[in-house]
Amino acid sequence: MKTKIFFLFIILITFFETNAQKTSFETWNRILKVSNVEWKTIYTTCPNFPKENINTKEFTQSVINWNNQYPNEVVAFYSLDEIKSKNPSPYYLGLPLKDAQHKYQNSFIQWVKESKISDRRMIEVAPSFPDMELTKESFDFEFQRWQQLYSHEYESLINAKELTALNPNYKGFIEVVQFPNFMGGIESKEKPVLEDNSNNEGKLAFELKLMNWVFVFDADNFKKTYGFNPLFPKTFNVERYRTGIVEKINETKRQRDLGNLETH
Helix, strand or coil, X not given: CHHHHHHHHHHHHHHHHHHHHHCHHHHHXXXXXXXXXXXXXXXXXXXXXXXXXXXXXXXXXXXXXXXXXXXXXXXXXXXXXXXXXXXXXXXXXXXXXXXXCCCCCCHHHHHHHHCCCCHHHXXXXXXXCCCCCCCHHHHHHHHHHHHXXXXXXXXXXXXXXXXXXXXXXXXXXXXXXXXCXXXXXXXXXXXXXXXXXXXXXXXXXXXXXXXXXXXXXXXXHHHHHHCCCCCXXXXXCHHHHHHHHHHHHHHHHHHHHCCCCCCC
């Protein structure tokens, strides 16, 4: 299932990065038209701003070169009152992103933002979605964490009408969740404890193990703790799963007591 999610995400990233470049012409036209900024103002402030026709590929390449060669003019361009009031994303203007000047922009974030999905709908569809203003390193981990712990939200979000409207390859509901990612990994009836000095991966593994422990040994409080009830295929026997975990733990303890297994 993780492989399926990975390849789906790669496909979506590729599509939206390509789409962003294809629409840079339209985006430049739109932002310059909506902002009502005059060309005279642009060239007075940014004398090296490209002079090619804005609807050509040459303009796109020239504006990228301008972005790289005249950083002071780029800052001045974004400082123009007419432009600043519209807060355009460099990503959709076809400009390379520079961490020193702009916040981190992730392709999935851009998809969500471009969809214009409302805050209310995001709370409804994916209430645990990471803060989109996080730095690259922080968001990348939080996004991975969200996919693992709340895979049902990920499935709901990529199938939300606001996002699918931007996906020309959407042919119907995309199913990525078959079983919750927390299943497995319990070796004791004792509640898991986070090890000291755990890195992000260790913390995520702990969270998944704890989620599974709550599901098996404190089932009545699972929804209260995590805000949702996990979904399973109709043929899956949840109680048998819980019983099987307990039986495995008991058998492992019995074998250790008999000396058949090493004690860690």
